Amino acid sequence: MEYSNQRPPQNYSQMDDQKTLDLEESVSETIMRDLRMIAFKLKYVLIPKEQEDNGKELRNWDLWGPLIFCLVLAMTLSFKAESTTTSTKSDVFAIIFVLIWVGAFIVTLNAQLLGGKVSFFQSVCLLGYCVFPINIEAIIIAFFGSYLPFVVKLIPVLLCFAWSAYSSVGFMASLVPPHKKKLAVYPVFLFYLFLSWFSLIV
Amino acid sequence: MDFGIQNQTDEQKQANKEYPIQNNNEGNKNQQGYCAFLTIQFYTPYFNVTETDVLQRIQGTFLPLRPDFLNLIRGNPDLWGPIWINATLIFLITAIANLRQIDEEKENQSFVISYVPQATALLYIIAFGTPIILAGVMKFLGVDLSFFQTICLYGYSMSTLLPITILCYFQNELFLWLIIVYGFANSSLFLIVNLKEELDKLQIQKKYIIIGIVVTMQLALYLFYKLVFFSYVNK
Secondary structure (H helix, E strand, O other), rough: OOOOOOOOOOOOOOHHHHHHHHHHOOOHHHHHHHHHHHHHHHHHHHHHOOOOOHHHHHHOOOHHHHHHHHHHHHHHHHHHHHHOOOOOOOHHHHHHHHHHHHHHHHHHHHHHHOOOOOOHHHHHHHHHHHOOOHHHHHHHHHHHHHOOOHHHHHHHHHHHHHHHHHHHHHHHHHOHHHHHHHHHHHHHHHHHHHHHHHHHOO | OHHHHHOOOOOHHHOOHHHHHHHHHHHHHHHHHHHHHHOOOOOOHOOOOOOOHHHHHHHHOOOOOOHHHHHHHOOOOOOHHHHHHHHHHHHHHHHHHHHHHHHHOOOOEEEEEOOOHHHHHHHHHHHHHHHHHHHHHHHHHHOOOHHHHHHHHHHHHHHHHHHHHHHHOOOHHHHHHHHHHHHHHHHHHHHHHHHHHHHHHEEEEHHHHHHHHHHHHHHHHHHHHHHHHOOOOOO
16 A cells, blocks of 8 residues: 555554554544544545545545534534524434435445446545535534625635535546546535535525 | 255266356346346446436437437436436525525525425435336236336436526516426426337327326426425515
């Protein structure tokens, strides 16, 4: 496996004596190691310059990162739900949560059905990490949204949507045969558009 | 399989060497036969299109009286169109229905999120459930319906809703009813014209049952559209 400039933090080791060492370390160390791994992957996915090995690092997929971003997004959007929408907070939370996971599942399934050869969880992992810019815009709008007119709100929304879409499109497009590229890329685009729209109106 | 041939003589073993391989393949095929629709490989042949094909097929739905669409999908029905046209519609419904609220005063603004599950259920049940019902009824009446071609047909018939949804942004009641009626007429005609060659295999009276089912489902779809999603009228 090739690594870029930074080495990722060491994961679950395979030697027995190191396993006992993992069990003996403090909880904060374990959590910090996982957080560092998530941060490393995040930088890898969202900043294209870090990808010197053409995406091979993504083979170490994990679903913790996507879960954290999904929960943060759902909580942010359900925070002000009752004051701006006709649904309850739990409705909004449920819809966002289901939308992210089922959406990622269907987009990946679509890429596989079009003939792409990619591990299922690798793709879900990537799509989940690319939700992070949508998180940022949701938080911005949650705090400053009531003070800004609609048109001004559009600017960060569009920027973050473009960032998410651009990061994930490169990976998705490389999976399928060339004549079906747009068919695989359009669902990704629709997925992030949907999430951006939600962060805009809630 | 392997246990069965251990007690044979050498000659028989030699003769049977080819058989286990064939039997294994047939055994696998039988297994695939029953649960095949749960695997990905079963659906891969139905995604054999490019983006220009998809665009051409969508264009073919807007002129229902010309037989272009059937010629386009003959032998190559695809599932990409039905799935993603409906997904786009769900997004457009949520977007446009809520966009109409943006022009409102701040006090009266209330965005509606519950359209997402409602629209998902409505669109996918009509797009995929109606072909299943049609296939069942046709089988009952004695004729086979090419299942995936009908699903493809239904999925693409939803593409008339794409411009209609965008036009629903405007608040004029009369205009909305006009475009809804136009959409209903267009998609019903499209479906009936393209199902004609399958329907011709039936007797006259039974044809009307099928046409009746088709038209009723389209009517339900368009009425639901108008009354639930875009019924909000201000001033």
